[in-house]
Amino acid sequence: MIQLNQVTLIRDEKKVLDNINLTVRSGELVVLTGESGSGKSSLISVLNGLIPELYDGEIFGQLTVLDTPLPPIDFNKYVKDIGVVFQNPKTQFFTTSVLSELAFSMENYGFSAEDINTRMNDVIELFHLEDLIGKKVTELSGGQKQRIAFASACMLPHRLFLFDEPSSNLDYVTIKQLSDYIKLLKQRGCTLIISEHRLFYLSELADRYVILKNGKLTYDLPAAQFKAQFPIIQEEMGLRSLQEPKLLKSFVEKTEPDDVSRVLQIKDLTYQYSDRKSVLNIPSLDISIDNIVGLVGQNGSGKTTFVQLLSGLLTDKSHSFSIMGANLSAKERIARSFIVMQDVNLQLFFETVEKELLVQSKRTELFDDVVDDLNLRGLLSSHPQNLSGGEKQRVAIASAILSGKEWLILDEPTSGLDYQNMLAVSKLLKKAQSLGLFVLVISHDNELLSQTASCILKMDNGRFIS
Structure with missing residues (x-):
């Protein structure tokens, strides 16, 4: 099914993948994991043909996928057999509405309207999309967009599926549904390679675990062996837990403020989009703005x-x-606030990481500590994109x-982070709180919230609930 022999990828004069040897048999589910920046997404992009078809990169070695040597001679024919979900689902949307997005791939390959409608009805039922039909893609939350991307990838009868962080931005209810969908694909004999930091929802489905570090394939283990050695491998490679993380009950209580001058009072907050x-x-x-507040709730509940x-x-x-x-x-609230968006691509503007950090910085005295704590020192000269x-x-x-803002609001800040970098973010947020900043974190990452939050607010259908 998939064969890589001594595959090396060079991008921007940097070795991104280094001498990768990998065989994936038909029907296998392989979990691809490793620290952020280890080469996981690049390997997915090589396998789906986007490197070098759309993205620059020099590939050395021998690659065969679906009996096709890569790069393929006929790219359009090659990708017909592959279902892909990207880390950022917005990058794979071609239309403006949910219905047209679902239909797009089958229309593109000339299927009849009857076949498209039949398949679409099946997918809508399978993925519980009834509440999203009729909406525009731009109206959806990040997690809802992820669901549509996954459903769209399953419209065609692909033999191979390549998923890059498919659980990012998903709540735990939807992750359970995602696990069920993946199980169904596996039962149908599909081959799956899933790049992930969140490992718990795949622990009963994975056949093998492949771990990358600095572009090198460090581990390639059957699931049973990986689980037996997991405590050692987890510490060495900085992996997330194999067990579903739970919020401690004590975290789910709102804490009473000690200082009324540090209380933000909100009254009569309603909102309705025009349509x-x-x-x-x-x-x-x-x-209480002395707390680090965690904001939780299902996708589409109104958090953003x-x-x-x-x-x-x-x-x-x-x-x-x-x-x-x-x-x-x-105007005053804007002046106080800095939001880290769910899609951070929308707020990276400059040609180097160093300039990105310094241009708007009002706390330059913290620069070295923040750069080192977040492991950014080696990236300062890189282009953020x-x-x-x-x-x-x-x-x-x-x-x-570094911005000097009083309120830090972060929307899913750790969806693409490994365990060690998640801990680094937690440490910095607690440091920000100690400096008198108000920190509010929207997250489905219970590991982060358990490490960080002093108060949890839970939202359901636009209301806060106990």
């Missing part, structure tokens, strides 16, 4: 809309945000801490 039902309805909420209102990016005249009775206008997803997240988090 949709109300997405927020919060009569009253007090938040809430923080956009909190930070002043969205406005509505009906609500009020105040401290000690003094109202904070949207050439980094891995996890590396981009670390750059955006560093920018937030």
Whole structure:
């Protein structure tokens, strides 16, 4: 099915993959893991043909996928047999609506309208997409976009599936559904290579684990052997847990503020997009800005809309945000806030990481500590858009801490991070809190929240619940 012999990839004069030897048999499910920037996404892009078809890179060695030597002579024919989900689902959307996105691949290959409708109905039922049909792709939350990307990849009867962080931005209910979908694909005899940091939902499905470090294949182990050696490998390679992480019960209680001058009071917070039902309805909420607040809830529950209102990016005249009775206008909240977005590509503008960090920095005295804590020293001269997803997240988090803003709001900051870098982010957020900053983290990452949050707010259908 897949054969790589002494494969090396060079991009921007840097060896990204180094002498990779790998065989994947038909019907296997291989989990590809390793620290952020180890070459996982690059290997996926080599296997799906995007390097060098669309992205620059020199490939050395011999590669065969689906009996086709790579790079393929006929790229369009080659990719017809491969289902792909990218780390950032926005990069694979071709249309504006959910329905047209699902239909796109089959329309592109000339299937009849009857076949498309039949398959679409099956996929909608399989992936529980009834609540998303009729919506525009741009209206969806990050997790909902991930679901549509996965469903779209399954519209055609592919033999091979390549998934790059398919669980990123997904809540735990949807991750369980994702696991069920992957199990179904495996039962149908499909071959799957899944690049992931989150390992727990694949632990009963994986046949093998392949671990990369600095572009080298460090481990290639059957699942049973990997699990037997996991404590040693986890410490050596900085891997996430094999068990589903749980939030401690004590974290799910709101803490009472000690200092009323450090309480943000929110009243009559409602919001409704022009063509949709109300997405927020919060009569009253007090938040101690001395806490590191974790904001949790299922995909589409209103978390991102809430923080956009909190930070002043969205406005509505009906609500009020105040401290000690003094109202904070949207303009004042924008001046206080730095948001690390779910899609950090939208906020990386400069030609080097160093310039990205320094141009807006108001805390230059923290520069060296932040760079070292987030393992960015070796990336300072790199272009931010050439980094891995996890590396981009670390750059955006560093920018937030150095910005001098009083409120740091982070939307899924660790979705692409390995365990060690997740701990580094946790350490820095606690340091930011010690400097008097208000830190609010939207996350489905219970490992991060258990390490970091002093208060958890849970949102469901636009309301906060106990």
